[in-house]
Amino acid sequence: MSPASARALTVDSLNPKVLALADHLRGAVAGRAQRMQKELETNPGLYPFDEIIYCNLSNPHYLGQQPIKFFREVLALCDYPHLLNCSVTSSIFSSDAITRAREILDLIPGRAMGGYSHCQGTEGLRNAIAVGIATRDAFPCNAEDIFLTDGAAAPVHMVMHLLIRDEKDGILCPIPSHFLYTSSMALCGATLVPYYLDESGGWAVSISDLKKQLDGARSEGITVRGLVVVNPGNPTGQVLVKENQCEIVEFCRIENLVLLADEVYQENVYTDEKRFISFKKIARSMGFGEEDISLISFHSVSNGYYGECGRRGGYMEVTGFNSEVRKQVYKVASLSSCSNLAGQVLVSLVMNPPKVGDESYTSYWEERDRIMLSLSRCAEAMVQAFNSLEGLTCSKAEGAMFVFPSVRLPKRAIAAAEAMNTKPDVFYALRLLENTGIVVLPGSVFGQVPGTWHFRCTILQQEEKLCGSTFQNSAMAALRCYSSTAAIIVPRRKICTRASMDGSSSSESRQQASSSVSFACKVNKVYEDKNMGILCYTDENGELVCEGLDEGPRLTWRDMEKLTKERESKNTTEDWRERALRIAGGIDWSGLQSAAATGKK
Known part of the structure; x- marks a missing residue:
């Protein structure tokens, strides 16, 4: 390749730190969910559910x-100040919104x-936010x-970037915890x-x-610069008690660590037994100053209750640093x-919502x-639903969104x-996901004690989707496949996911989809032929399940549903197993009869 045609940047020449990052937002589960959603849009009967339920998003x-x-x-x-001078504005907007916009x-x-x-933010807005923080904490x-x-x-x-000098510095x-910190x-x-x-x-x-x-890191020559604490917790949903916060503040003070307090879920508290207290208020209450x-x-x-992700508004409050360090910040x-x-x-509004006497206060x-x-x-x-399912244990959700x-x-x-x-x-x-259409984030995205397994599920979906019996039954159905009585079928060739069991699927899409192992609950296997590429069995409820192997025939969920209904109504004299294989296509009927006669079932 000539220098003129060579690319200036390739994957091999990228920053290795970037290449080493895990792509958590577009991982295997999220990517699979996106493909399944597109498939449902073009073929609504492809799966035993109507939609993908995104419980992986905090959006x-x-x-x-x-x-x-x-x-x-x-x-x-x-954004459009001209409205302030229009006569109809007072009939559309509340009076306190008009007053606040002018201010x-x-x-x-x-x-x-x-x-x-100003690079720190508009001074007047920062003043308003400071008033809101002081009101919240009862400290200046x-x-x-x-x-x-x-x-x-x-x-x-x-x-x-301010704290880390080289690989010998640690946090x-x-x-x-959220992968924002580990990735950064x-x-x-x-x-x-x-x-x-x-x-x-x-x-x-x-x-x-x-x-x-801390002691272990220091013994290995690591200079630990700071401590990250997320309260309320993501992904864990806990709210720290005051005593625990006091211990953390004292620990940072004694060990000379910068305390990095992630308090973005401070409005999301769902228990009467606890309330959010900022770490700044804890420190000041303990008598610790700058x-x-x-x-x-x-x-x-x-x-919080506002959830304005796309507005990209936020702040950091920096305390306890001398003037020279502040200049660098x-x-x-x-x-x-x-x-x-x-x-x-928006930050100024969140920290200073309508007050008693304002027109918008009640609404x-x-x-x-x-x-x-x-x-x-x-x-x-x-929490109740998950704790009712065999194999799942869920701590109380005290705060955050998970x-x-x-x-x-x-x-x-x-x-x-x-x-x-x-x-x-x-x-x-x-x-x-493949059994219920529910998308969650695996616990390994956030880290977990070795040998334990978790997943994060948001509480943001509409109540009727998450809190009803349908959700619980679907989750239970998927979980049964992991019970001690389940049989795991792993053919020599990969089993296609149900998304690829459509005869119209391209070879490429089938290859992409054939990435999962099939779990069959208490399987009563009735026919399996890897050369023909078909697997049929009844599940614990007696329902027909047919799986196509990598290069075998395709049987859609719509076909399976039709077969099951016909079998239940006894509307056909043909053996349902034989009919399943025949509809799947590509089967040598005489060969199948011969195989059945010789007991190959």
């Missing part, structure tokens, strides 16, 4: 949660929502400590120092384990010019309470997954 509005009217009114008026525009240089702001907040950001991911990346990070650390070249949350103790932070991991502990707190508008923040102004405005609280009540009901119902059940997989299931070079929890998630 409230996409999943049906409605925006808060007051927030949207103010944003609309700020906000007065704070923005040039009243221009499309312009740049300095607007100069606030950096407005595009969501919470951007400041996490920024802080990692204590909870396991399980990997890109910066940091050493992950994991500490395991105590599942038996409601996913609490164990100070003894923190100390053990000189005692370094603390960076993160918040975002993507979660400012310098790094200025590299991105500023965060988007709509996000800045605002009604909307908020309705959303929070729905989330709380779904959280409770999902449950994180533990799955007890039999040895045969683990062996089958390993034979496919697939992690057992990924394998389970794929089977759950």
Whole structure:
């Protein structure tokens, strides 16, 4: 290849740190779900369910949660100020939204929502946010400590770049936790120092384990710079008790660690027994000030009852650093010019919602309470549903937007997954998807104690989809395939997934789909011929199941349903097993009769 035709950038020449990152958002389960959704759009009868239920997404509005009217009114008026001078505006927008929009525009240089702001964020908006933080914590907040950001991911990346010098620097990070932290650390070249949350103790932070991991890292020459704590937890859904938070603050103070407090789910608390308390309030309540502990707190508008993920609004509050360090924080923040102004405005609204006497006060609280009540009901119902299923154990969902059940997989299931070079929890998630249409994230995405298996499931889907008997029955049906009485059938050639059992499927699509092992519940096998490529059996309910092998005949779910109904109604004199094989196509009928006569069943 001549220099002129050579590509300047190839996969081999990319940053190896990028190549080493796991693609959690587009992993095997999510990719399979997307392909299945497209297949359902073109062939609705292909699967035994009508839609893909995305329980892997923490994307409230996409999943049906409605925006808060007051927030949207103010944003609309700020984005199009001409409306403020229209006579009809007062009949469309609430009076307090109009007043708030005028006040906000007065704070923005040039009243221009499309312009740049100060790199820390518009000063007037930071002042308003500082008031909101002070009201929440009952301790003062300095607007100069606030950096407005595009969501919470951007400041996490920024802080990692500030803290990490080389691979000898490490960060204590909870396991399980959101992959944002481990991925950001990997890109910066940091050493992950994991500490395991105590599942038996409601996913609490164990100070003894923190100390053990810290001492172990230091003994290996790692300089541990900070400690990440996520409260409420993602993916675990716990809310830390005040005593545990005090222990964490004291630990960071004694060990001279920067406390990185991820508090983006602070509005998502569903238990009367606990409430959210910021780590800043904990530290100040303990008598620790700026000189005692370094603390960076993160918040975002993507979660809570507002769920405005696409607005990309957030902030970090930076306390406990001297002026020289703050200059460097400012310098790094200025590299991105500023965060988007709509996000800045929304953060100021979230931290200062309508007050008593405002026109929107009643409707605002009604909307908020309705959303929070729905989330709380779904959280409770999902925990109960999972705990009622054999092989699943789920801790109480106290906060955030997730449950994180533990799955007890039999040895045969683990062996089958390993034979496919697939992690057992990924394998389970794929089977759950293919049996029920439910998409979850495997626990290995977030990390877990070795030898344990989990999955994360959001509580954001509509209640009728998650809290009814259909969901519970579907989950139970998928789980039975992992019970100790299940038989695992692994032909010499890969079994095609049910998505590829359509005769119209291309060879390429069939090859892509043939990536799973079939679980048959209490199988009564009636015919299997690997040369012909067909497997037929009855499940524990006596229903016909036919599977096509990699290059064998195809039998769609619609065909299977038809066969089952005919068998149940006894509307045919033909043996249903023979009819199944004949409809599948490509079978030598005389050869089949001969095989049956010789007892090959």
